[in-house]
Each structure stands twice: as structure tokens, then as C-alpha cells.
Amino acid sequence: MRKLEFKRLFYDKSTVISILIIVCLGMVSIYFSQAEKLNFINTLNQNYEDIDASRLLAVIESYNGMLYMLNFMYGDFGQIALLAQFLLVGIFYSPRIFEFIENGYENLIVVRTTYESHLKTLVYVQSKIIFLITFISYLLILALSFFIGGFATSFVIYGNFEIGVIMFIFVVLFQVSIISLLLILSNSITVFLSYKIKQKRLIQLTPILLFFLFPMILSSIFTKVFPPLAMVFNILIPWQVQSMVYQLSHENMKMLTFLTTLISLLIYFLLKKFWKRCNLKYYGENLI
Amino acid sequence: MKKISKNICYLFLSFIVIASTKTVMATNTWSDAKTYSLKATDGWKRGTLEGEWMGNLKTTNSNKYDVYTVSKTMWSNPQFRLVNSNNVAVSSTVTTAGEGRYVTGSGNTGTIGYAYYGSVKPAWNQVGNGRIKLQMKAK
Numbered sequence: 001m002r003k004l005e006f007k008r009l010f011y012d013k014s015t016v017i018s019i020l021i022i023v024c025l026g027m028v029s030i031y032f033s034q035a036e037k038l039n040f041i042n043t044l045n046q047n048y049e050d051i052d053a054s055r056l057l058a059v060i061e062s063y064n065g066m067l068y069m070l071n072f073m074y075g076d077f078g079q080i081a082l083l084a085q086f087l088l089v090g091i092f093y094s095p096r097i098f099e100f101i102e103n104g105y106e107n108l109i110v111v112r113t114t115y116e117s118h119l120k121t122l123v124y125v126q127s128k129i130i131f132l133i134t135f136i137s138y139l140l141i142l143a144l145s146f147f148i149g150g151f152a153t154s155f156v157i158y159g160n161f162e163i164g165v166i167m168f169i170f171v172v173l174f175q176v177s178i179i180s181l182l183l184i185l186s187n188s189i190t191v192f193l194s195y196k197i198k199q200k201r202l203i204q205l206t207p208i209l210l211f212f213l214f215p216m217i218l219s220s221i222f223t224k225v226f227p228p229l230a231m232v233f234n235i236l237i238p239w240q241v242q243s244m245v246y247q248l249s250h251e252n253m254k255m256l257t258f259l260t261t262l263i264s265l266l267i268y269f270l271l272k273k274f275w276k277r278c279n280l281k282y283y284g285e286n287l288i
Numbered sequence: 289m290k291k292i293s294k295n296i297c298y299l300f301l302s303f304i305v306i307a308s309t310k311t312v313m314a315t316n317t318w319s320d321a322k323t324y325s326l327k328a329t330d331g332w333k334r335g336t337l338e339g340e341w342m343g344n345l346k347t348t349n350s351n352k353y354d355v356y357t358v359s360k361t362m363w364s365n366p367q368f369r370l371v372n373s374n375n376v377a378v379s380s381t382v383t384t385a386g387e388g389r390y391v392t393g394s395g396n397t398g399t400i401g402y403a404y405y406g407s408v409k410p411a412w413n414q415v416g417n418g419r420i421k422l423q424m425k426a427k
Contacts, residue, residue, distance in 0.1 A: 157395075
């Protein structure tokens with residue numbers, strides 16, 4: 001059943017659309033990195049006396065594939081890509097179990113297996129595909145970065161870090177894992193929560209509304225009224241977790257501050273457990 | 289799935305270890321704190337609410353610089369870079385930190401003895417207007 005569901009979902013147009021959108025955003029990010037490099041070349045040609053030409057040359061040379069990829073992962077377009085992924089996951093995957101129940105297909109499935117088993121299979125397969133889409137997209141952007149920016153043979157200075165090739169691979173893999181985890185958790189919560197929402201369009205928008213708009217608006221409101229509460233909502237925004245490595249490499253971050261970033265993941269895990277139990281209880285009693 | 293979760297836990301642990309061993313060396317002195325008022329639609333901005341540009345002299349050969357966030361009213365973190373007196377970028381861009389923390393930017397191409405200034409741009413996802421009070425070290 002897992003294999004069948006995997007094939008049905010993975011060889012769907014949604015996979016191609018998702019990968020294309022993320023890669024396009026990656027390409028725009030690469031374009032801006034390239035433009036930034038050209039700006040520095042232009043500055044070098046102006047011969048300003050208060051700019052050290054040799055150091056500027058070193059900065060220009062440091063603009064290679066590795067830096068382009070880092071600029072994407074921790075820059076504006078990486079954040080937009082994450083937002084787009086939340087939206088795409090919501091549109092393509094989150095309402096699936098709700099659709100099965102609505103059109104009566106789930107009744108046919110529970111004849112052969114239990115609802116719990118089918119729900120678990122569906123979430124497992126969706127999680128696997130979310131990871132694969134993120135991995136393939138990032139791999140393609142990485143290839144494009146190296147193709148346009150050139151291969152890096154030395155270290156890239158990134159904030160307080162000097163990132164070599166091995167560290168870079170580790171950082172990219174970590175980023176793919178953390179983004180997949182955020183998406184998997186948000187999708188699972190939305191799937192389990194769908195029995196409460198009961199409207200396809202609203203279920204599709206839930207990952208964006210619940211994980212971005214809701215904490216962003218509350219954080220904006222409480223920044224002016226009650227700053228400590230604003231900080232709590234700020235931590236819940238997925239961009240905070242996404243920028244963990246950036247914060248670690250650029251900030252004088254204290255251990256406690258770093259650990260608070262992980263609190264949001266813990267909260268998402270607990271929410272997932274809670275709504276899963278509620279969902280199973282609800283359909284255990286109401287599904288024929 | 290359990291194996292993936294286990295691997296992710298190991299990745300987290302590795303980063304926690306890196307974070308705990310990280311030390312930050314701070315030198316030089318901070319500039320006077322200045323407040324930037326930013327609208328979501330603003331581009332790079334050097335002017336502050338106090339009327340003067342925020343800046344200080346470069347005193348070392350370091351290719352880094354620091355920016356300290358004293359306070360801010362927006363939820364997002366604006367971008368920052370160093371510029372010279374002609375408003376030409378002399379460093380790479382860095383995302384400012386949360387309140388009470390500082391970030392270290394790289395690509396500082398300034399020359400010792402010259403003054404450099406801070407230039408700020410709102411984050412792409414800033415909601416409405418906001419103010420940010422910063423201090424910097426051109427190093």
C-alpha cells in the first residue's frame with residue numbers, strides 16, 4: 001500500500017511543479033548574488049581611495065558556488081522558498097485524507113485495513129515525498145550555483161565561520177533536513193487537524209495561516225504592547241528555525257538563545273501528537 | 289522514519305556542541321547608537337532619526353564588522369551593510385540580530401583611518417513601519 005501510494009503521489013504533476021518553483025527561486029537568488037558580485041567589480045573599477053583594492057578583490061573572488069548556495073539558503077529567496085513550500089504542501093498533500101473521507105473512498109479502504117493504518121501510511125508517504133522534493137530541489141540549486149558561480153577550492157568566510165567543502169556539505173544536508181522536518185510537521189498537523197476544519201480550501205491554506213500568518217501578526221501586535229510575548233510568537237515562525245545556522249555563524253549567540261530556537265520544533269511535535277490522537281478518536285467513532 | 293528522526297537528533301546534537309564551544313572576540317569601541325525608521329517599501333537608507341549618519345573609524349585590517357541591535361519595533365530583522373562617504377557599499381550584507389545581540393558581517397573592504405557608515409534596508413517580509421536602534425564597529 002505504501003509503495004502504491006508513493007508511486008501515485010511522487011509521479012504526480014505536483015512533484016514537478018514544487019521542484020520547478022523552488023528551483024526558479026534558487027535561480028533568482030543566484031542572479032542577485034551574481035549582481036552583487038558585479039557591483040563589487042564596478043566599485044573596484046572606480047578606484048575609491050577609502051576602499052582597499054586587494055581586500056575587495058578577495059571579496060570578489062569569494063563569490064563562488066558555495067557562497068551563492070549559502071546566500072540562497074539563508075537569504076530572502078530561501079525564506080520565500082520555504083513559504084512557497086508550506087503553501088505547496090498545503091495545496092497538494094494536506095487535504096488528501098479529508099478528500100478520501102468526503103468522497104467515500106475511505107469507506108472502501110477501511111474494509112481492507114484500519115483507518116489508523118491508512119492515515120499512518122498516508123502521512124509516512126507524504127513525509128517521504130516532502131523530503132525527496134526538498135532534497136532534489138536543493139541538489140539542483142547547488143548544481144546551478146556551482147555551474148554559474150564556479151567550484152570553490154578554498155574556505156568561504158561566512159560571518160564568524162570559515163566554511164570548507166566538507167562543512168559546506170554538512171550545512172546543506174542539515175538545512176535540507178531541518179526544512180523537511182518543518183514541512184513534515186506542518187503537513188502532519190494539518191492532516192490530523194483537517195477533521196476540525198472540514199473545508200478543502202481552508203485546509204490547503206492552514207500551513208501558511210497557522211505557521212506563518214498567525215505568529216507573525218501576533219508577534220507584530222505584541223512587539224508594541226508586550227515584547228516578551230512577541231518573542232514567544234517570533235520563535236514559532238519557521239523562518240527562525242530555518243536561519244539557525246546563519247544565526248550561529250553570524251551572531252554572538254548564547255547557548256540559551258540557540259536552544260530557544262528548538263522550542264518551536266518541540267511545540268510542533270507535541271501539537272502533532274495531540275491532533276493525531278484527536279483525529280483518531282474522532283474518526284474511530286464517526287467513520288463507518 | 290525512526291532512523292531519519294534519529295539522524296536528525298544527531299545533527300541537532302552536533303550543532304548544540306558547536307554552539308556551546310563558540311567564543312566571540314570583541315575589539316574596538318561601538319559607535320553612538322542611532323535609530324533608523326523603516327517603511328516596508330524603503331530601499332537602502334543611511335539617514336537616521338537623530339539627523340547624523342551612524343558610523344566610526346576603521347582601526348584594524350579586519351575584514352569583519354559588527355552591528356549591535358539596541359532595540360527594534362518590527363518583528364523582522366532588517367539588512368545592514370557598511371558604506372563609505374559616497375554611499376558605496378564597502379562590505380557584504382548581513383541580517384541584523386534580535387534585541388540585545390550583535391552580528392558579525394564579513395567582506396569589510398575599508399581602509400584604516402577612514403570613516404564608514406551604516407546603511408539599513410527593511411527585510412522583504414517586514415509588516416508596516418518600524419524603528420531599529422543600532423550601534424556598529426567598523427573595526
